[in-house]
Amino acid sequence: MSDYIIELKNITKSFGNVNAVEGVSLQIKPGEVVGLIGDNGAGKSTLIKILSGVHPPDKGEIFVRGEKVSHWNAARSRLSGIETVYQDRALVIQQSITRNIFMGREIQRRFGFVDTKKQRQEANRLMRDIGFTSKVFDPDSPVATLSGGERQGVAIARALYFDAELIILDEPTTALSLTETRKVFSFIENVRARGKSIIFIGHNIYHVYDVAERFIVLDRGKIVLTSDKTEVSSAEYLIETMHDIAETGHAEIHA
Amino acid sequence: MSTQPVDQRVGRDEVHPLIKWMRNNRRVLTSAGFLFLMLIAFVIASPDVFTQFRTYRSVMIALPVSIFVVIPLVFVVTAGEIDLSFPAVVGMASYGFAAIVDAGGNPLLGIFAALAIGVVLGYLNGILVVHIGLSALVATLGMNFLLRGLINITVEGFSIAMPELRGTLVHSLMTDDPILGIPNQMLWATAFAILGLFLYNYHRFGIHVHCVGDHPGSAAEMGVNVARTRIMVFVFTGIGAALAGVFSVMINFVWWPTTGDGLLLPVLAGLFVGGTPTWGGIGTVLGGAFGVTIVSFIETGVIAAGLTGFFTQFFYGLIIIVSLIGQRFNGARVR
Ligand SMILES: Nc1ncnc2c1ncn2[C@@H]1O[C@H](COP(=O)(O)OP(=O)(O)OP(=O)(O)O)[C@@H](O)[C@H]1O
Ligand SMILES: [Mg+2]
Numbered sequence: 001m002s003d004y005i006i007e008l009k010n011i012t013k014s015f016g017n018v019n020a021v022e023g024v025s026l027q028i029k030p031g032e033v034v035g036l037i038g039d040n041g042a043g044k045s046t047l048i049k050i051l052s053g054v055h056p057p058d059k060g061e062i063f064v065r066g067e068k069v070s071h072w073n074a075a076r077s078r079l080s081g082i083e084t085v086y087q088d089r090a091l092v093i094q095q096s097i098t099r100n101i102f103m104g105r106e107i108q109r110r111f112g113f114v115d116t117k118k119q120r121q122e123a124n125r126l127m128r129d130i131g132f133t134s135k136v137f138d139p140d141s142p143v144a145t146l147s148g149g150e151r152q153g154v155a156i157a158r159a160l161y162f163d164a165e166l167i168i169l170d171e172p173t174t175a176l177s178l179t180e181t182r183k184v185f186s187f188i189e190n191v192r193a194r195g196k197s198i199i200f201i202g203h204n205i206y207h208v209y210d211v212a213e214r215f216i217v218l219d220r221g222k223i224v225l226t227s228d229k230t231e232v233s234s235a236e237y238l239i240e241t242m243h244d245i246a247e248t249g250h251a252e253i254h255a
Numbered sequence: 256m257s258t259q260p261v262d263q264r265v266g267r268d269e270v271h272p273l274i275k276w277m278r279n280n281r282r283v284l285t286s287a288g289f290l291f292l293m294l295i296a297f298v299i300a301s302p303d304v305f306t307q308f309r310t311y312r313s314v315m316i317a318l319p320v321s322i323f324v325v326i327p328l329v330f331v332v333t334a335g336e337i338d339l340s341f342p343a344v345v346g347m348a349s350y351g352f353a354a355i356v357d358a359g360g361n362p363l364l365g366i367f368a369a370l371a372i373g374v375v376l377g378y379l380n381g382i383l384v385v386h387i388g389l390s391a392l393v394a395t396l397g398m399n400f401l402l403r404g405l406i407n408i409t410v411e412g413f414s415i416a417m418p419e420l421r422g423t424l425v426h427s428l429m430t431d432d433p434i435l436g437i438p439n440q441m442l443w444a445t446a447f448a449i450l451g452l453f454l455y456n457y458h459r460f461g462i463h464v465h466c467v468g469d470h471p472g473s474a475a476e477m478g479v480n481v482a483r484t485r486i487m488v489f490v491f492t493g494i495g496a497a498l499a500g501v502f503s504v505m506i507n508f509v510w511w512p513t514t515g516d517g518l519l520l521p522v523l524a525g526l527f528v529g530g531t532p533t534w535g536g537i538g539t540v541l542g543g544a545f546g547v548t549i550v551s552f553i554e555t556g557v558i559a560a561g562l563t564g565f566f567t568q569f570f571y572g573l574i575i576i577v578s579l580i581g582q583r584f585n586g587a588r589v590r
Contacts, residue, residue: 075478104477
């Protein structure tokens with residue numbers, strides 16, 4: 001058994017002329033919260049989509065619990081315990097809340113038929129757990145009838161449901177009110193307390209600094225800095241470092 | 256989730272379960288209502304025709320052929336695709352059936368051959384659209400011409416008569432009418448529609464079809480196999496078209512080089528009249544069945560009302576437009 005839930009080695013991915021990710025290696029340990037930061041277009045979302053199996057990398061290797069995987073895809077990554085809240089939310093808005101929560105991982109009965117009754121009950125319970133009241137929210141109502149923040153709630157609830165070993169959150173707090181943002185943080189604490197890992201992507205460095213215990217800074221597709229929280233004295237310091245990176249393209253941690 | 260405590264808000268809650276059910280099924284209810292109103296109008300316009308069972312019986316003879324194609328087409332359109340090749344696939348598959356029966360083969364073997372042809376041609380459509388990336392509209396239109404052309408090149412205008420089908424067990428199972436005079440093909444088509452209904456709403460395949468048509472990117476991110484789902488809807492259409500072809504030949508005892516050709520417009524009209532919108536993600540299987548039923552009754556109704564056949568087209572158009580306006584009240588696409 002390996003020390004890492006998932007490990008990337010020398011991953012490269014380009015879209016046409018854009019080298020979105022270039023030679024990235026990283027490891028995620030059980031129970032750690034990693035903050036992934038970087039400018040717009042730095043390649044954060046692309047990197048986590050490689051982790052979650054949405055984009056096949058052009059080059060490089062992926063190891064899950066020490067074993068090299070081939071034909072990595074989104075279904076496999078979910079089955080091996082990785083759930084992702086994507087930046088775009090990955091919702092199908094004409095479909096019901098229930099259908100969205102179970103999309104791709106339906107509760108099945110025989111011959112591929114879906115236990116819609118059980119799914120509905122579970123969705124109802126889950127929505128209540130995260131603060132939707134069943135009086136207002138019916139698990140049968142289409143996601144299109146929800147507000148932006150509510151939709152985000154569905155995406156987060158879905159990641160919670162499957163009891164993943166690693167939860168990836170790509171900017172989970174954009175579009176959320178303060179109360180809702182606080183909910184997301186208490187949810188992260190919860191997940192951490194259960195010994196699961198998290199990758200948190202955010203543009204609000206104060207948020208990232210608060211939740212994460214290790215930071216990875218991405219710049220133009222490359223990792224330019226990896227450091228433990230113990231090496232970074234404050235959020236301001238992290239912001240300062242990010243400015244340096246933007247100007248010089250590299251960074252050092254000054255003691 | 257919102258800044259206001261959700262449980263203090265009012266307005267969206269407490270709908271009666273019946274209202275909710277009607278809201279969730281409003282598209283199929285619209286087409287069922289439309290069919291009902293149309294039949295009432297026909298009964299009023301020509302009571303002596305439309306109070307007779309044989310009027311309905313005559314519609315039920317050929318209607319099943321349309322039902323076998325429209326059900327899978329609901330899946331295709333829900334998945335965000337379209338398949339215009341089904342008339343020629345009906346022709347090709349039934350040619351396979353007819354050729355085997357004509358050569359003295361067992362009709363059951365002929366049915367398997369037809370199904371195999373349907374599956375292969377559906378798969379081919381799927382490959383062209385999904386893997387080669389052609390537009391479904393143009394590629395399947397091309398396939399329709401290509402396959403029909405192949406049929407014509409092969410048979411050079413000759414049809415195949417199969418009087419030997421009469422009296423075979425397969426034939427009577429498929430087309431006799433032992434139960435209340437209802438043609439068996441109507442029962443088979445109903446069973447197919449019910450199977451389609453369950454696949455569409457309660458099976459992983461149907462649910463993935465909805466998700467893929469709604470937002471393929473989201474579906475892919477959640478691990479739905481988008482390419483396979485899209486290919487499967489074309490394969491399913493191939494199967495439906497093959498069954499339609501076999502039934503069509505069984506009913507007529509003849510295979511013509513044009514078999515299936517007349518289905519294109521009525522079936523597409525029925526599909527959309529039935530309440531499946533063009534944009535993907537939602538649709539209704541039963542609505543599709545009601546839609547082709549509406550279209551089938553138009554011709555009977557027009558003739559029974561004493562109008563000449565020239566009016567049929569006009570009424571096709573009128574009823575399509577009016578019922579689409581009705582479906583329009585069920586909402587435009589949400590984004
Ligand atoms: N599917 C795609 N097709 C083409 N180019 C893409 C695609 N996805 C990402 N890119 C490009 O790759 C680069 C990295 O994008 P990515 O979304 O990973 O950035 P990001 O760090 O998540 O940015 P943000 O903070 O704005 O979300 C960008 O230049 C983007 O235009
Ligand atoms: Mg991003």
